[in-house]
Amino acid sequence: EPEVTQTPSHQVTQMGQExxxxxxxxxxxxxxxWYRQILGQKVEFLVSFYNNEIxxxxxxxxxxxxxxxxxxxxxxxxxxxTKLEDSAMYFCASSDTHSGxxxxxxxxxxxxxxxx
Amino acid sequence: xQTVTQSQPEMSVQEAETVTLSCTYDTxxxxxxxxxxxxxxxxxxxxxxxxxxxKQQNATENRFSVNFQKAAKSFSLKISDSQLGDAAMYFCAYRSQGAxxxxxxxxxxxxxxx
Numbered sequence: 001e002p003e004v005t006q007t008p009s010h011q012v013t014q015m016g017q018e019x020x021x022x023x024x025x026x027x028x029x030x031x032x033x034w035y036r037q038i039l040g041q042k043v044e045f046l047v048s049f050y051n052n053e054i055x056x057x058x059x060x061x062x063x064x065x066x067x068x069x070x071x072x073x074x075x076x077x078x079x080x081x082t083k084l085e086d087s088a089m090y091f092c093a094s095s096d097t098h099s100g101x102x103x104x105x106x107x108x109x110x111x112x113x114x115x116x
Numbered sequence: 117x118q119t120v121t122q123s124q125p126e127m128s129v130q131e132a133e134t135v136t137l138s139c140t141y142d143t144x145x146x147x148x149x150x151x152x153x154x155x156x157x158x159x160x161x162x163x164x165x166x167x168x169x170x171k172q173q174n175a176t177e178n179r180f181s182v183n184f185q186k187a188a189k190s191f192s193l194k195i196s197d198s199q200l201g202d203a204a205m206y207f208c209a210y211r212s213q214g215a216x217x218x219x220x221x222x223x224x225x226x227x228x229x230x
Contacts, residue, residue, distance in 0.1 A: 031216070033216070033217075035218075041222070042220050042221065042222050042223070043161075043207060043209075043218075043220040043223075044220070045217035045218060045219070048216040048217065055216060056215075056216045056217060058217070089159065091161060093161075105163075105218070106163075107153075107160055107161035107162075108160065109158060109159045109160040110159045110160070
């Protein structure tokens with residue numbers, strides 16, 4: 001079954017450093033998403049991306065965050081200057097229809113980001 | 117804004133027994149979708165079951181079924197004949213029709229006792 005692949009599985013970075021989280025969505029999917037889950041808290045929507053632009057973003061997704069699809073396969077989330085509170089599990093997801101259709105999205109296994 | 121509440125942080129059940137996980141949500145919309153996702157130790161979020169709000173019939177997927185009470189804004193998940201592989205975090209999620217984002221509950225950690 002097709003998978004969404006995220007790398008790395010765990011990343012440790014120093015506060016103030018830039019970090020890029022990488023995702024390879026399912027190849028025929030057109031809609032891409034990032035969610036995050038701070039330890040012990042809810043999974044929260046960050047951003048959705050379609051046709052090379054952001055289609056929706058949450059209030060969490062401020063100027064420190066950006067997303068990009070640099071080639072035909074990767075989808076990245078960049079945090080420009082990491083803060084301690086950015087420590088979380090970041091999930092990438094993709095879907096082949098707008099809004100994920102009734103089937104929902106396919107999620108990756110997540111990248112655990114630890115900011116020290 | 118829509119909210120999703122899972123009032124049971126942890127649940128446990130004996131293997132082969134039945135367990136029900138609770139979920140309530142708050143919305144003023146009439147058309148929406150509800151989902152249950154499973155997050156095993158591998159961390160991947162896996163779709164378990166989904167329900168369209170306009171459908172009165174409760175969704176069923178093998179051992180998994182839901183009790184969807186639209187008026188009460190309740191969407192519980194029933195797992196029958198629990199198996200060790202069912203042990204995971206379970207998240208209830210809401211999505212407005214036409215919207216892109218999922219709104220998740222806090223999750224329920226399910227333990228299966230052999």
